[in-house]
Amino acid sequence: MQLGDINRQDGRPPSRQIADHLRSAIDRGDLLPGDRLPSEAELTRHYSVARMTARQAIQELRSEGRVVAEHGRGVFVRMPAPVRRLASDRFARKHREAGQAAFLAEAEKAGVHPAVDQIEIDRSAPPADVRERLRLAEDDQVAVRSRRYLADDRPIEVATSFLPLPLAEGTAIMEADTGPGGIYARLEDAGHVLDHFVEEVTARMPTADERRRLELADGVPVLVVVRTAYDTAGVPVEVCDTVKAAPAYVLEYDIPAR
Structure with a gap:
């Protein structure tokens, strides 16, 4: 899955850019319904950001209803409407x-x-x-x-x-x-x-x-x-x-x- 990099010249905060990358991956089909998102730790390493920044990016997608968190398992792309x-x-x-x-x-x-x-x-x-x-x-x-x-x-x-x-x-x-x-x-x-x-x-x-x-x-x-x-x-x-x-x-x- 291609996540891209943070553009430090971009006016958007890093958490918003990460959320946009993840959203694009879902829209492209790189992440399918039921797939697990990269963890906060994985996002932190990939983007060289603080863990709170990665958490804010995931929370943005959760607030949109695109992903769901399962306790002890991770965050997953929401399944389609049944x-x-x-x-x-x-x-x-x-x-x-x-x-x-x-x-x-x-x-x-x-x-x-x-x-x-x-x-x-x-x-x-x-x-x-x-x-x-x-x-x-x-x-x-x-x-x-x-x-x-x-x-x-x-x-x-x-x-x-x-x-x-x-x-x-x-x-x-x-x-x-x-x-x-x-x-x-x-x-x-x-x-x-x-x-x-x-x-x-x-x-x-x-x-x-x-x-x-x-x-x-x-x-x-x-x-x-x-x-x-x-x-x-x-x-x-x-x-x-x-x-x-x-x-x-x-x-x-x-x-x-x-």
């Missing part, structure tokens, strides 16, 4: 009819083993933005389902669904196992045939709790997808607030040109 989320297909009825919720269908396509844990079910007053999206009255309550999704035992997403309580009460939506096809299959079983979804996508840094639950390194952002599901009568039946580990996902949208 899940491609195709919005135009993930909620297709064919998946529910096959007994698959959206995440299970996506994981199957990606060739990863899906799992769900940290399932919590509650009844409560909704946040103001959820109340507005669901068109609820001030004193209405919602069913709340929170869960964490994993791909090959790696946590990649935390999702919280809010449903008008009358739609969920007395159904498997209030159980840990919602049954084949998930929440949306149970809504359709009850006569609320789904018509369309509206999603809002933003990005931000995670909260301390999100960082812990998703096992994120410092500096790694999250994607926030807030989805509202509507039935054929135009009634909003669910709001799902999803926080995704940004490096774990590719969000793909197939948009007709009409």
Whole structure:
């Protein structure tokens, strides 16, 4: 692997130049996903810099989410996103009819083993933005389902669904196992045939709790997808607030040109 040398005439600090060299090596494919980066000691010797300078260079790449540190093993190029989320297909009825919720269908396509844990079910007053999206009255309550999704035992997403309580009460939506096809299959079983979804996508840094639950390194952002599901009568039946580990996902949208 060609790392180059420090240019002392360059206005960039040595740590930035080293980070640029490592970044270029990743972009060229000299360092592939899963490959170990040169250690701080190796960088210190190669560039004739202080160890702190080498550490700052590696930290820059960690803050970008390009590399991950594994305790006792070193720093490695981050593996590519395991899940491609195709919005135009993930909620297709064919998946529910096959007994698959959206995440299970996506994981199957990606060739990863899906799992769900940290399932919590509650009844409560909704946040103001959820109340507005669901068109609820001030004193209405919602069913709340929170869960964490994993791909090959790696946590990649935390999702919280809010449903008008009358739609969920007395159904498997209030159980840990919602049954084949998930929440949306149970809504359709009850006569609320789904018509369309509206999603809002933003990005931000995670909260301390999100960082812990998703096992994120410092500096790694999250994607926030807030989805509202509507039935054929135009009634909003669910709001799902999803926080995704940004490096774990590719969000793909197939948009007709009409």
